[in-house]
Amino acid sequence: MIWWMWVLALFFMTLGIGIVAPIAGVGGGVLFTPLTMAFYPFSTDFIRGAGLVMAMTSALSSAPHFAKKGLANLRILAPVVVVSIIFSILGGIIGLWVTNAFPQGKSYIKIGLGCILFVVFLVYLFSKRVEFPQITHIDPISEKLDIHGAWYEPSLGKVVEYRTTNLLIALPAFAGVGFIAGMFGLGAGWANVPVLNLVMGAPLKVATSTSMMIITINDAAACWVYMARGAMLALIIVPSVLGITIGARIGARIAVKSRPKSIKYLVMVIMLFAAVMDIWKGLHGLGMAPPI
């Protein structure tokens, strides 16, 4: 395949991801990184670098809107990101160390990412979302930090006030999420939202919006690790980010009008397929499976 065909293919793939991701309610990075690893000739280092830039850019574009509406809240973000940012940097360092220190490092990364994708698939399949969780007790640290917020909910015609809880239980989860984001070049909204919503008790809209804000910080911090190692190529990053930026605008407009379930199922099948491909390719790299 001629080089510009790869670049065009990358652009159209990310354009497609950008369109379907908001309709299916998934992040772009969780599709981009595994699909690119499975089907493109680029090194896993450059793919993860591009994946981080893509997830960060998508989050940077939407988070300001939510922050100015009172949905994304620094009161929730600050205590959890104090922990997750360290693990995000650590994930980036270890992720690059694995591929560069071991001859078959990229195979380990592919297998690891495939396994993570299975978890993501299960999270999407089984985790319930609660629009407005009711909190009966607030933990002492959340109380001390006075974690609270309010926003006007047009569907209810009311101002909704909320508080969050279980901060100490959520912290290890955010540490793990940060590590995975840095190591595999993912946004990891799929993990942030359930923790914020189901463990901390943040309303779903607040959880989704604050997750965007968390991604901007975690992924930006990990980006510096990849940049310092030269794991960023303009030839891969530019078409990818351009594609998803245009696609997301189209997808967001479609999502407002209709969100057919079939698209969500299609995306989940693609995710599962990418997971199988990544694991297979990883095992092939280790000499444990035949070529595809």
Next chain:
Amino acid sequence: MQELEVKPETVESVGAELREVPIEPMNYVFGRIMEILTIVGLIAMFIPGIIYVITGKGFLSREIVVKYWGLKASAFWQKVMGIKVFGYSWFLNHLGTMDCLSILGVCILAVTPLICLIGAEIKADSKYKILIGILIIEFLFAIARPILMGH
């Protein structure tokens, strides 16, 4: 684990008539700075980046990149430029080229949350001044780590 009772149908709400919610200054400042810097960063990344992809003229020639983009990052730089990359000089020293300018755009995007945090800290109350201050230090460490640690 603290008890977290879930009642999806019930909503605790106040001020039913109010549509305007006072947004906390630290959240507003964070969002406003992010809005501006993201546009700046995207423009700084896309314009030189598109020129580079189309013309192929840059610090790294397009043909060379394509030839070795399957190598891990360390091997790629060793093969293409004969250097070991650790730090930011690989693009900061070549800002006259379109691909490195595009990476500078990525830098602007990646430093945006830090500047937002600095702006938010000014507006935060005392508890959050400390927490955001820690975040700023951690972020600065992420940026300065290659320079400080040298490996």
